[in-house]
Amino acid sequence: MTAVDGGRSAAPPARGPGTLVRLLPPTRRFLAARKYVLARLAAWSVAESAQTLLVGYGVAKAVDRGFLAGDTLAGLGWLAVSGVAVLLGAPVVRGVFAQLAGLTEPLRDQLVRRTADQSMARALAHPGGGDRAAVSRLTNQAETVRDSFAGIVLTLRSFVFTAAGALLGLFSLDPVLLVVVVPPLVGGLALFLATLRPMAATQRRALAADEALGDHAARTRRALRDITACGTEAAAARDGARLVAEAAAASRALARWSAVRALALGVAGQLPVLLLVVAVPWLRGRGVTTGALLGAFTYLAQALLPALHTLMTAIGAAGTRLLVVLDRFTTPARPSSPTPAVPRTPPADARAGLPRQAACPPREAPRDPCPAPAVELRAVTVAYGAAAEPVLDALDLRVEDGEHLAVVGPSGIGKSTLTRLIAGTLAPGSGEVEVAGVRIAGRSPAELAPLRVLLPQQAYVFTGTVRDNLGYLRPDARPDDIEEAVRELGAGPLVERLGGLDAPVRPGDLSQGERQLLVLARAHLSTARLLLLDEATCHLDAAAEARAEEALARRPGALVVVAHRMSSAMRADRILLLDGTGAVCGTHRDLLARSPLYRDLVGHWSGTGQ
Numbered sequence: 118m119t120a121v122d123g124g125r126s127a128a129p130p131a132r133g134p135g136t137l138v139r140l141l142p143p144t145r146r147f148l149a150a151r152k153y154v155l156a157r158l159a160a161w162s163v164a165e166s167a168q169t170l171l172v173g174y175g176v177a178k179a180v181d182r183g184f185l186a187g188d189t190l191a192g193l194g195w196l197a198v199s200g201v202a203v204l205l206g207a208p209v210v211r212g213v214f215a216q217l218a219g220l221t222e223p224l225r226d227q228l229v230r231r232t233a234d235q236s237m238a239r240a241l242a243h244p245g246g247g248d249r250a251a252v253s254r255l256t257n258q259a260e261t262v263r264d265s266f267a268g269i270v271l272t273l274r275s276f277v278f279t280a281a282g283a284l285l286g287l288f289s290l291d292p293v294l295l296v297v298v299v300p301p302l303v304g305g306l307a308l309f310l311a312t313l314r315p316m317a318a319t320q321r322r323a324l325a326a327d328e329a330l331g332d333h334a335a336r337t338r339r340a341l342r343d344i345t346a347c348g349t350e351a352a353a354a355r356d357g358a359r360l361v362a363e364a365a366a367a368s369r370a371l372a373r374w375s376a377v378r379a380l381a382l383g384v385a386g387q388l389p390v391l392l393l394v395v396a397v398p399w400l401r402g403r404g405v406t407t408g409a410l411l412g413a414f415t416y417l418a419q420a421l422l423p424a425l426h427t428l429m430t431a432i433g434a435a436g437t438r439l440l441v442v443l444d445r446f447t448t449p450a451r452p453s454s455p456t457p458a459v460p461r462t463p464p465a466d467a468r469a470g471l472p473r474q475a476a477c478p479p480r481e482a483p484r485d486p487c488p489a490p491a492v493e494l495r496a497v498t499v500a501y502g503a504a505a506e507p508v509l510d511a512l513d514l515r516v517e518d519g520e521h522l523a524v525v526g527p528s529g530i531g532k533s534t535l536t537r538l539i540a541g542t543l544a545p546g547s548g549e550v551e552v553a554g555v556r557i558a559g560r561s562p563a564e565l566a567p568l569r570v571l572l573p574q575q576a577y578v579f580t581g582t583v584r585d586n587l588g589y590l591r592p593d594a595r596p597d598d599i600e601e602a603v604r605e606l607g608a609g610p611l612v613e614r615l616g617g618l619d620a621p622v623r624p625g626d627l628s629q630g631e632r633q634l635l636v637l638a639r640a641h642l643s644t645a646r647l648l649l650l651d652e653a654t655c656h657l658d659a660a661a662e663a664r665a666e667e668a669l670a671r672r673p674g675a676l677v678v679v680a681h682r683m684s685s686a687m688r689a690d691r692i693l694l695l696d697g698t699g700a701v702c703g704t705h706r707d708l709l710a711r712s713p714l715y716r717d718l719v720g721h722w723s724g725t726g727q
C-alpha cells in the first residue's frame with residue numbers, strides 16, 4: 118500500500134568527506150576569491166605554532182638550564198618565556214577569529230542568496246507549490262553551515278599548526294622523541310580518517326531511516342481509517358516494524374563507528390604519552406635530558422592531546438552535520454507529498470483532465486424517456502469555509518425518477534451535506550444541482566417545497582390533531598389518502614393509541630420513534646416527487662424501518678435515503694458510497710466487489726448486529 122510503504126526509507130547514496138568539496142563546487146571558487154583572508158589566517162596560525170613551540174621549549178630549558186643546573190634565575194627566566202607564550206595565546210586567537218569571520222560571514226550570505234534565488238525560481242515555476250523547506254534553509258540550516266564551517270576551519274587549522282609547533286618543538290628538544298610520539302599519532306590519525314567516510318554514510322542512513330519512520334507515522338495516522346477499511350493493518354504494521362528495525366540498525370552502526378573513533382583518539386592522543394612514560398629509561402639511555410622529557414610531556418598534554426580531541430569531536434560532529442545540511446542545500450527540494458496516499462477508487466469520469474469525486478450514472482437508460490431525472494448534480498463542490506477541505510468535491514450524481522438510492526459512508530463524510538444540498542437548503546461552492554429538471558440555486562422555500570421533502574433525524578411534530586400533523590405537507594389530502602398513508606406506514610396502532618385522526622397530539626408525550634413514524638406518514642402523503650431521508654428512521658426498529666422505506670419507495674417519484682443499517686442500504690436500487698474525495702456508486706454486489714471501505718462498513722454493520 119503506497120500510503121505506508123515507507124518508500125523513502127531507502128538510504129541515499131553514501132557521501133564521504135571527499136564529497137564535501139564536490140557538494141558545493143562554489144566553495145572552491147569561494148575560497149579562491151579570498152586568498153588574502155586565507156593568507157592572513159595562515160600568518161596568525163603560524164604565530165599560534167610559534168606560541169605552542171615556545172611553551173614546551175621554555176619548560177624544557179627551565180629544567181635543563183635552570184633548576185637542574187642549579188641556576189634558579191635562568192630557570193625562572195625560561196619559565197617566564199613559557200608564561201609569555203601562554204599569554205600571547207589570547208591576541209593570537211583574537212587575530213585568528215577576526216580572519217575567520219572574513220570567511221564564514223560571506224559564506225552564509227552566499228547560501229542565503231542562493232536559497233532565496235532557487236525558491237523564487239521554484240515559486241514562479243510552480244505557483245502554489247512553494248518550497249516550504251526554504252525557510253529552514255534560510256535560517257537554521259544556513260546558520261548550521263556557517264557555524265559548522267567555522268568550527269571545522271578553526272579546528273583543522275588549529276590542529277595542523279599546533280601539531281606542527283609541537284612536533285617542531287619535540288624535534289628541537291631531541292629528534293629521538295619523534296620516534297616514540299609520531300608512530301601512534303599517525304596511526305591514530307589514519308584510523309580516524311578511515312572512519313570518516315563510513316561514519317558519514319551511516320549518519321546519512323540513520324537520518325534517512327529517522328525521516329522515513331517519521332513520514333510513515335504521519336502517513337499512517339492520516340490513512341488510519343482507510344488502512345482499517347482495506348484490512349491492511351498487518352501490512353502497515355510490517356512496514357512500520359521494518360522502518361523501526363532499519364532506524365535501530367543505523368543507530369547501532371553509528372554507535373560502533375563512534376567506538377572506533379574513540380579508539381582512534383586513544384591511539385593518537387593517549388598512546389604517545391604512555392609510550393613516552395614506558396620509554397623513559399630507553400630515552401634517558403640515548404641522552405634525552407629530564408627537561409626535554411618534561412617539555413615533551415608538556416607538548417603532548419597541553420597542545421597535541423587537546424588539539425586532537427577537538428579535531429576528532431569537531432570533524433566528527435560538525436563535519437557530518439555540515440555534510441548533511443549542505444546536501445539539503447544542493448539537493449533540489451522534493452515536492453511535498455500529498456496527504457492522502459491510500460489508493461482510492463479511480464475517478465469514473467474525468468472532465469478536462471480534472472479528477473472527479475464520483476460519476477454516478479443512471480441505473481440504466483429509462484425505456485420511457487423521462488424528461489428530467491429526479492436529481493442531477495454536476496461537478497458539485499461543497500466546503501464549509503473558504504480555506505476548508507471540500508466535503509464534496511466535484512461530485513456528479515444522477516438519480517432517476519422512481520429510483521431508490523441509499524447513501525452510505527463513514528461518519529462525518531458528508532451524507533447530510535449531500536441531502537441538504539439536494540434539498541436546496543445548502544448552496545454548493547461550485548457546480549449545479551437540479552431537482553426534476555429545475556435548477557434549485559436561489560430558489561425560495563416556497564418554490565422548493567413542491568419539489569422535494571427532506572426528513573432529518575429529528576422529526577418535527579407540532580401541537581394539533583393527528584390529522585393536522587399528517588396532512589401538514591398536503592393540506593387538501595382526502596381522508597382516504599390519509600388512511601392509506603397510515604396503513605402503508607404501519608402507523609395504525611399508533612394513531613389508535615393516540616385516540617384517532619382527530620385526537621390531539623402532545624409532542625412531549627411521543628417517543629422519538631413515534632414521532633418519526635408520524636413524520637414518515639406525512640412524507641408519504643406529500644405530492645413532492647423526491648423524498649430525502651437523512652437517518653429519518655433511526656429510532657424505528659428494523660421491521661418498522663423496512664415497512665416505512667418500502668412504502669415510501671412504492672410512491673411515485675424518487676427516494677434518497679441516508680442509510681444507517683445494512684438492511685436499509687440493501688433495499689435500495691443503488692448505493693452511493695461517499696469516501697472523502699472519492700465516491701463510488703453501484704449495487705450492493707458491485708460495491709462489495711469494488712470497495713474495501715464498503716466491505717468494512719458491511720462488516721461493521723454485521724458486527725453490531727444491524
Ligand SMILES: Nc1ncnc2c1ncn2[C@@H]1O[C@H](COP(=O)(O)OP(=O)(O)OP(=O)(O)O)[C@@H](O)[C@H]1O
Nearest residue numbers: 501502508526527528529530531532533534535679
Ligand atoms: N454547518 C457546518 N459548518 C462547518 N462544518 C460542517 C457543518 N456541517 C457539517 N460540517 C462538517 O462537514 C463534514 C460532513 O458533515 P456531514 O454532517 O455532512 O457528515 P455525515 O456523513 O452526515 O456525518 P454523520 O454520519 O456523522 O451524520 C463533517 O466534517 C462536519 O463536521
